[in-house]
Amino acid sequence: MEKKRILTGDRPTGKLHIGHLLGSLSNRVKLQYEYDSFIEIANIQALSDNFNNPSKVKDGIIELLCDYYAVGIDFDKANIFIQSEVPQIHEIFIYLANFATVQQIQHNPTIKTEMAQNRYEASTPLGFFFYPIHQAADIFSVNADLVPVGKDQLPMIEDARELGRRFNKTYGVDILGQPEALLGTKINVPGIDGAEKMGKSLNNCIYLSDSQEELKKKVFKVYTDPTRIHADDPGQVEGNVAFTYLDLFSDESQKEEIEDMKRRYREGTIKDIEVKGKLFEVMDVVLKPIRDRRKEAEEMKDELVKKALNSSRVVSSIARETADEMKKAMKIEF
């Protein structure tokens, strides 16, 4: 039986951090063996809200490629493609646009939230506004069966399915599939400052590209229990980022030791510095090989770009087929 197609991807707007690693990248590495895997570097969508900063998006592509390589994505196994090099996506988008309505986009909860975040209410760039429909075109351009998403992105998948159904029904065809959401276990990785999320603009990230020294510095700055002044004060483990990271990065064999540290922390018989020392050790075990591979990747940037361009050509011809079938359905044939 043919493997199912899965589509994942990122907007190239900066280097990836440990939130991405635990939230999606690790999973993506596993998925590349189970599925026919497509990974999209969505530079056109990144430009839709970064159009006045094209260098950021350009550099972001290289950062992504290096990060992908670093975490173990196999460039010969997964089809890593660059959105701008598959212009058929734009064509498919135009064909889908007749089946989407302005009102449907306005009611999309993701768009609503992002419009507020970007202060776009009075002046919404068109390219930003229609990106949920453009994402549906991404999905159909590779005819993805599965799209790993978070719960908050479910409406986007439902929109794509609905567009596919409407197109098929209108023309009496069965061209566009019904992509399914692949809901993973949500892993929350707080920022080193204790903020709920890690974010570049929050300046609270540990990047996959951070050196060992940077990692150490950041680990020793992580938010613990601000009410604990002395090492013999009883401390709080819940909401303590050091322990959250310890839980996230330790393996089975270390669980016992960490539980013991939590107990001692609560009793006030362990210093913050000892916890953080352990945390650095635990995280470095995971991040060192990634860091090393990232250095390797930086030496072979050109090769990685070349591979991505090759995959883009593969995706281009897949998308061309879909676009041609859609054209035929719309009686555009000569």
Next chain:
Amino acid sequence: MEKKRILTGDRPTGKLHIGHLLGSLSNRVKLQYEYDSFIEIANIQALSDNFNNPSKVKDGIIELLCDYYAVGIDFDKANIFIQSEVPQIHEIFIYLANFATVQQIQHNPTIKTEMAQNRYEASTPLGFFFYPIHQAADIFSVNADLVPVGKDQLPMIEDARELGRRFNKTYGVDILGQPEALLGTKINVPGIDGAEKMGKSLNNCIYLSDSQEELKKKVFKVYTDPTRIHADDPGQVEGNVAFTYLDLFSDESQKEEIEDMKRRYREGTIKDIEVKGKLFEVMDVVLKPIRDRRKEAEEMKDELVKKALNSSRVVSSIARETADEMKKAMKIEF
């Protein structure tokens, strides 16, 4: 000096009538010698409000080609291209979309009017909504210097100019030109029923493809003066479609005779049937050669399509260059 580029075109939603002939086609025939002429068959835009009737749009393409040939458009001189065969237009549209805003489109008077006409207020197809920006992409895809439009379409040209300026300014480039509107003298051709405009849905058209018999039948049905019951009643010339058409279709040498008929009509010394007989004669002089050439065109449909596809390839490569320059400006280069 290189000739300026001019872009005109039609949505292929049906055969053309004498309103099109006098309103734009005759002028277009003249323009093809003065300018480097591009004529777009906008089938993708036609589908945006006819997506559930693709046969109409498909057939419309052939009708347009035959009508173009019939009125004397030279397929070897003008670049007659089919929008769907120049997918680079969609790509350019996507690049422009970052510089357009949803609010700007909502305030476009043409869109406002058409939304009301189509009863789209509660449910506006996205493809219809963004078509003014897609039209700007048409213009830039051939880098047109001039676009013949009616006064009501001036905001559309202004939108395109503004998009071009914003794009150029943001990236410090001079890629997109400043297309200018070419305002012609507006020629109003009423419907045969006296309605202000001719329209397929109004069933009041004289088509370029009408046979001589059809022409005669329609001429003898044209709206004259409904208050004039007998041939010796004094009649009204103003608002009398027979005389409007006589003015529009007669040449200098016939003016005197027609003025005399008007005088007699006002006095009540000429029968409607005599006026209409003259009208048929005058119109047939203009429409017979068009009709004959249209028959010729129908015999060579395949050849006309082939020529349009060839021109589409030419336009494709022009548009590819523009799209590539835009990509370079946005730092999308590998």
